[in-house]
Amino acid sequence: MNAQTETSNLPKKRQEVFFIALLTLIIIGYFYTLYDEITMLKRVYEDAALLKVRTSVIPLIMMMPSLAVLIWGIGCRLVGKVSERSQKNGLFIIIGCFPIFLIGWAIYSWQVMNWLDDNGYTQCSSYSGVTMGAPKIMVNNPSFCIEEGYQVRIELLDWFEGLYLQDVTPTIEMVTDKQEKLLSNYNERFDLL
Amino acid sequence: MFNVQRLKGKSQSQIIEWVDIALEKKKVVSKEWELYKSNIKTGTSFIPFGMDSLVLGALALEMKRGGNTFAKYQIKTYNGKSNVIFKGYAGLRKDLTGTKYLANNPKVVSFGVGKLGAANAIKGGFIASVIISATFHSFEQMLNDKATWHDFVGGVSVDIGIAAVSSGIAWGAVATYVGGAAVMVAIGPMVAVAVVVVGAALTVLTNAFIDSYVLSNRISESLREAEQRLKDNLLKIKYEAKRLENSYEKDPIGFMYRLFGIPYFERRF
Numbered sequence: 001m002n003a004q005t006e007t008s009n010l011p012k013k014r015q016e017v018f019f020i021a022l023l024t025l026i027i028i029g030y031f032y033t034l035y036d037e038i039t040m041l042k043r044v045y046e047d048a049a050l051l052k053v054r055t056s057v058i059p060l061i062m063m064m065p066s067l068a069v070l071i072w073g074i075g076c077r078l079v080g081k082v083s084e085r086s087q088k089n090g091l092f093i094i095i096g097c098f099p100i101f102l103i104g105w106a107i108y109s110w111q112v113m114n115w116l117d118d119n120g121y122t123q124c125s126s127y128s129g130v131t132m133g134a135p136k137i138m139v140n141n142p143s144f145c146i147e148e149g150y151q152v153r154i155e156l157l158d159w160f161e162g163l164y165l166q167d168v169t170p171t172i173e174m175v176t177d178k179q180e181k182l183l184s185n186y187n188e189r190f191d192l193l
Numbered sequence: 194m195f196n197v198q199r200l201k202g203k204s205q206s207q208i209i210e211w212v213d214i215a216l217e218k219k220k221v222v223s224k225e226w227e228l229y230k231s232n233i234k235t236g237t238s239f240i241p242f243g244m245d246s247l248v249l250g251a252l253a254l255e256m257k258r259g260g261n262t263f264a265k266y267q268i269k270t271y272n273g274k275s276n277v278i279f280k281g282y283a284g285l286r287k288d289l290t291g292t293k294y295l296a297n298n299p300k301v302v303s304f305g306v307g308k309l310g311a312a313n314a315i316k317g318g319f320i321a322s323v324i325i326s327a328t329f330h331s332f333e334q335m336l337n338d339k340a341t342w343h344d345f346v347g348g349v350s351v352d353i354g355i356a357a358v359s360s361g362i363a364w365g366a367v368a369t370y371v372g373g374a375a376v377m378v379a380i381g382p383m384v385a386v387a388v389v390v391v392g393a394a395l396t397v398l399t400n401a402f403i404d405s406y407v408l409s410n411r412i413s414e415s416l417r418e419a420e421q422r423l424k425d426n427l428l429k430i431k432y433e434a435k436r437l438e439n440s441y442e443k444d445p446i447g448f449m450y451r452l453f454g455i456p457y458f459e460r461r462f
Contacts, residue, residue: 019366033402056397063394073370087371091383098390134406150339154410190417
C-alpha cells in the first residue's frame with residue numbers, strides 16, 4: 001500500500017523538483033541580466049556613444065522574494081511540511097511584491113531617465129522596436145539618431161557595441177556612413193532599390 | 194476606409210499620404226508616438242493585472258457583504274462533481290446568494306473562484322495581452338512609415354510566445370505551490386492573481402534576458418527573406434510558363450513530344 005502511494009506521488013515529486021530547478025534558474029538568469037544592466041549603466045561614466053537601457057531590470061529585484069517564496073513553498077510541499085497559514089502568507093507576499101515592483105519601476109524609470117538626461121543622453125526612438133522588452137536607446141549626441149536607421153537598427157546597435165569594445169569613439173560622419181551602407185545593403189538584399 | 198479611398202482611384206502611396214494627413218489633422222503625430230510608445234506599451238501591458246485585481250476586489254466586496262472579507266470557501270466533490278461551498282451569510286451577499294455552487298457555475302467562474310475560475314482569469318489575461326500587443330503593433334505600423342507587416346508579425350509573435358511561455362510557467366509553479374488541496378485560502382482569485390503577477394514578472398524578465406527585440410527583428414527579416422524568395426520563385430515560374438507558351442506556339446507537336454518525353458526528330462521523316 002505504502003509502495004503504491006509512493007509510486008503515485010512520484011510524478012508530483014518530479015514536478016516539484018522541476019519547478020524548484022526552473023525557478024532557481026530563472027533567479028540566476030535574472031542576476032545575470034542585472035549584472036549586464038549595471039555594466040551598461042556604468043558606461044555613462046565612460047561617456048559611451050550609445051546605451052541600451054532596460055528600466056525594468058533593476059526594479060525587478062523586488063519580484064525576487066515572490067519567486068523565492070514559490071521555491072520555498074514548493075520545497076515545503078516536497079518535504080511534506082505545508083500549512084494553510086503559510087500558503088496564505090506566501091500568496092500575500094507573492095501578490096504584495098507586485099505593486100512594490102510597479103511603484104519602484106515608475107520611480108526608477110523617472111530617476112534614471114533624469115540622470116541620463118543630466119549626463120547629456122537623449123532617447124533615440126528610431127533605434128528602438130515596439131516589442132515589450134525593447135530597451136530604450138540613449139545616445140550622447142542627437143545626430144547619432146538617424147530616422148532612416150530604423151530598418152537596420154539591430155546591425156547599427158551591434159556596430160556601436162563593436163566600436164565600444166574596440167574603444168573607438170564614433171563621429172557623426174562614421175555613423176551616417178555606416179547607416180547609409182547598412183541601409184543600402186538592406187535595400188539590395190530585399191530588392192527595395 | 195482604405196477600400197473607399199481605393200475605389201476613389203487612389204494608389205497605395207496616395208492612401209498612406211492621406212492617412213498621414215488625417216492623423217496630423219487629428220493631432221496624432223507620429224513623432225509623439227515615437228517618443229511615448231515604450232511608456233504606452235509598458236502601461237497597457239499591465240491591464241490584465243488590473244482586470245484580475247478588479248475581480249479580486251469584487252469578490253472581497255461580495256464576501257464582506259456576507260460578513261467577512263476573508264471568509265473561506267471549500268471545494269467538495271459530490272456525485273463526482275466539484276462543488277464550491279461558501280461560508281458566511283449567503284443572504285446578505287448580492288451575487289453569490291447561495292451557499293453551494295457547482296465549480297463550473299458561470300457566477301463562480303466569473304469571480305475567479307476555484308480552478309476553473311483561475312483558469313478563466315488566466316485565459317482572459319492572455320487574450321487581453323494578445324489584443325494589446327496586436328493593437329500596439331498596428332499603431333506602430335500606421336504611424337511609422339518604415340514599419341512593415343513583417344515587423345508586425347515578428348513583434349506580435351514574440352510578444353505572444355513570451356506571454357504564453359511565462360503564463361505557462363507561472364501557472365505550473367503557482368499550481369504546484371498551492372497543490373491539490375481541497376480547502377484553499379478563501380480570498381477567491383488570489384491564486385489567479387498570483388499567477389498573473391508571477392507571469393507578468395517572468396514576461397518582463399524573459400524579454401530582458403533573451404533580447405526579445407532582436408528576436409522579433411530576426412523573425413521579421415526571415416519573413417522578408419521568405420517573401421523575397423517567393424517573389425523570385427513566382428518570377429521564375431512566370432518566366433518558365435512564358436517560355437513553355439512560346440515553345441508551344443512555335444512548335445506544338447514538338448512541345449507535346451517533349452512534354453511526354455518521347456524522342457522527337459522534327460521534320461527528318
